[in-house]
Amino acid sequence: MSSAPAAEGAPATGAPGTEPPGGRRAVAVWSIGVAVYFVAVIFRTSLGVAGLDAADRFHVNASALSAFSLLQLLVYAGMQIPVGLMVDRLGTKKVLTLGAVLFTAGQLGFALSPSYGMALAARALLGCGDAMTFISVLRLGTRWFPVRQAPLMAQLAGLVGMAGNLVSTLVLAPVLHGVGWVPAFAGSSVAGLVVLIPLLLFLRDHPEGQAPEPVRSAGAAFVRGQIARSWREPGTRLGLWVHFTTQFPAMVFLLLWGMPFLVEDQGLSRETAGGLLTLVVAANMVFGLVYGQLVGRRQSARIPLALGTVGVTAALWASVLAYPGDRAPMWLLVVLCTVLGTCGPASMIGFDFARPANPAERQGTASGITNMGGFIASMTTLLAVGLLLDATGDNYRIAFSAVFVLEALGLTQILRLRPHALRREREREHARTAAGAPLPGQRAGETAAVPATG
Numbered sequence: 001m002s003s004a005p006a007a008e009g010a011p012a013t014g015a016p017g018t019e020p021p022g023g024r025r026a027v028a029v030w031s032i033g034v035a036v037y038f039v040a041v042i043f044r045t046s047l048g049v050a051g052l053d054a055a056d057r058f059h060v061n062a063s064a065l066s067a068f069s070l071l072q073l074l075v076y077a078g079m080q081i082p083v084g085l086m087v088d089r090l091g092t093k094k095v096l097t098l099g100a101v102l103f104t105a106g107q108l109g110f111a112l113s114p115s116y117g118m119a120l121a122a123r124a125l126l127g128c129g130d131a132m133t134f135i136s137v138l139r140l141g142t143r144w145f146p147v148r149q150a151p152l153m154a155q156l157a158g159l160v161g162m163a164g165n166l167v168s169t170l171v172l173a174p175v176l177h178g179v180g181w182v183p184a185f186a187g188s189s190v191a192g193l194v195v196l197i198p199l200l201l202f203l204r205d206h207p208e209g210q211a212p213e214p215v216r217s218a219g220a221a222f223v224r225g226q227i228a229r230s231w232r233e234p235g236t237r238l239g240l241w242v243h244f245t246t247q248f249p250a251m252v253f254l255l256l257w258g259m260p261f262l263v264e265d266q267g268l269s270r271e272t273a274g275g276l277l278t279l280v281v282a283a284n285m286v287f288g289l290v291y292g293q294l295v296g297r298r299q300s301a302r303i304p305l306a307l308g309t310v311g312v313t314a315a316l317w318a319s320v321l322a323y324p325g326d327r328a329p330m331w332l333l334v335v336l337c338t339v340l341g342t343c344g345p346a347s348m349i350g351f352d353f354a355r356p357a358n359p360a361e362r363q364g365t366a367s368g369i370t371n372m373g374g375f376i377a378s379m380t381t382l383l384a385v386g387l388l389l390d391a392t393g394d395n396y397r398i399a400f401s402a403v404f405v406l407e408a409l410g411l412t413q414i415l416r417l418r419p420h421a422l423r424r425e426r427e428r429e430h431a432r433t434a435a436g437a438p439l440p441g442q443r444a445g446e447t448a449a450v451p452a453t454g
Contacts, residue, residue, distance in 0.1 A: 019146045021207055026144035030153070032195075032203045033140045034160045036096050037133040039191045041164030042172070043107045044072070044130050046188065047123070048165075048255045049173035049274065050181075052263070057181055058116040062260075062394070066386030069256045071120055072127035073379040077372050079131035084368025085223055088361060091205040092136045092143070099136070100199060102129025104192025111185030134161070135367045138351065142363055143206040148296065151352050155292030158348050162284040165254060169278045173270075230366040234421035235357025239370040241417060242306050243350035245410025247374025249313050249403055250343035252381045254280060257400075265396040266327050276337045283341020291345035295352055302349050303418060307411070309346035312339050314407050321397045347374050356425060377406050 020026065047054060047068055055065050086095050106126025113119035134157070141153035176184040230236050253261075254277060262273035294301045316336045320328045328336075350370045358366040381402050388399035 020142075020144050022145045022149065026207070029202070029204055030137075030140050030144055032198050033092065033096060033133075033137045034157055035195045036100050036199055037137045037157065038160050038164045039195050040099065040103050040130045040133040041161040042167050042188065042191065043103050043126055045165045045168040045254060046107070046172055046185065047072075048277070049168050049259065050176055051256050051259055053176060053181065054119075058119060060116060062389040063386040064116065066256060066382050067120065068123050069382050070379055070386075072123045072130075073255075073375050073382065075124045075127035076131045077375040077379060079128055080135070080368035080372040080375070081227060081365065082368075083132050083135050084364040084366070085226060086132075087135055087139050087364030087368075088226065092139050093199070093203050093205055095132050096136045096199055096203065097196070099129040099132030100192055100196045102126070102132070104129070104189050104196070107192065108186060108189040111182050111189065135364055135371060138367050139364055140205075142355070142360075150355060151296040151348075152292040154348050154351055155288045155295075155345060158344055159285045159288040162281050162288065162344060166278060166281040166285075169274055169281060173274055177270075226362060226365045227369075230354075230358055230362050230369055233354075233357040233366070234417055234424055235353045236366050236369055238414065238417040238421040239350035239352075239354035239357075239366075240373040241350075241410055241413040242353060242373070243347045243370050244373030244377045245407055245414060246306055246309050246313075246343050246349070247347035248343075248377035248381050248406060249317065250280060250284070250340040251374060251378040252385065252403075253277075253340055255378065256382060257385050261396050261400070262333070264394065266333065276333060279334065279337040280340045283338045284344045285341075287342045288345040288348075291342075291348065295349060299352070302352055303414075306346050306349050306414065309342045310407055310411060313343060314404060316340075317400065317403055321400055350374075353421060353425075356428070357421070377410070381406060 051065060054068065055061075058064075083095065103126050106122050106124070106129060109122030109125060110119055113122050137157045138154060141157065142150055145153050172184060172188060175187070179187075252258075258277055258280070259270070259273050262268045262276060263270060266273075268276070291305060294305065316332075316339045320332055320336050323329075323332065350373060351367060354366045354370040355363065384402035385399045388402065389396070392398045
């Protein structure tokens with residue numbers, strides 16, 4: 001294998017000039033990593049179905065309750081760049097293993113915590129482990145599958161994560177109300193040990209002969225350089241703002257405030273509210289497949305899908321919050337929850353801007369920067385909703401208006417960065433075509449026109 005560094009903007013593959021093979025072995029290895037992410041999402045979203053129970057158990061108000069998810073997301077977002085650097089430096093298996101150990105310990109600690117302070121510490125530990133999973137799974141996808149399959153594999157990973165959310169809603173919620181807090185959360189932590197075994201025994205960072213170039217330095221200069229070079233790419237920054245603007249409305253709803261809003265403000269039973277949360281997850285899974293296919297086949301679909309998702313989400317939230325009378329009709333809540341299911345798939349489009357903007361050795365770092373976006377927005381909105389609920393006497397219409405502020409901020413940044421990012425992407429594609437290198441999605445030896453960009 002050549003020792004020359006990867007060319008700027010080269011696809012995230014292993015040996016220069018080659019693509020990962022895909023196939024059954026790739027699916028098997030990728031599935032192990034996705035199983036770890038699946039469990040991490042179950043643990044991450046477990047508080048979403050237990051928010052009212054947590055308030056009673058620890059005797060806290062709305063602001064203090066939001067601190068659970070806020071701290072968890074703060075740790076998650078703060079860990080994204082360090083985790084990206086770790087993945088680039090150490091490889092996927094080591095980072096996933098550490099993540100599985102940490103989020104399992106955090107879930108068990110949350111089950112056994114006797115006080116609010118200890119429970120906060122446990123959620124922070126869980127957030128730290130959770131932060132190490134998704135970027136690692138993205139890395140597995142780029143190491144084991146051809147470039148043209150990357151958008152679909154990323155969407156499939158997100159889909160499996162949403163299935164973890166579904167488990168929280170359909171399984172953990174009734175178990176919690178049936179057997180109680182400690183048995184439910186402690187019992188669920190066993191899933192972390194279950195996925196750790198195949199991870200240690202069978203997961204491999206890359207196919208044989210596809211090892212990336214070794215990182216020759218891990219000092220402060222290397223770290224600064226990785227971050228600076230990734231950030232200078234407008235595609236990385238556009239990816240962050242797409243992720244920021246699209247992900248958080250559904251995340252805030254599922255992670256904490258959806259259940260209290262539907263039960264306390266809309267007057268629904270817990271069972272009906274749980275059904276609507278399940279609808280969000282199910283819609284997310286369906287739209288994930290649709291978005292992955294659309295973006296994989298036509299890059300020009302990226303911006304319209306992202307902006308369309310933001311616009312429709314804002315319109316539905318406005319319709320629910322401004323509906324005359326005390327409560328919105330069930331059909332409108334159903335439509336809202338269905339539309340919220342598009343937020344997760346749309347957020348994955350952010351990675352489809354960052355991925356082609358960075359060479360193989362920066363994929364982890366660039367993914368970490370991108371992944372920060374939605375979680376920073378979610379963290380900010382979680383805190384804002386909690387503070388506004390306390391300040392307004394539980395007026396959910398005012399509290400959820402914070403959604404529109406962050407969507408407006410994100411839209412301005414997307415529109416500002418879009419022309420520069422897409423121009424750079426076209427230039428890179430033309431340069432690769434002139435050099436005779438295959439474009440993403442094109443096999444070596446084929447010729448094709450430069451694809452339209454989104």
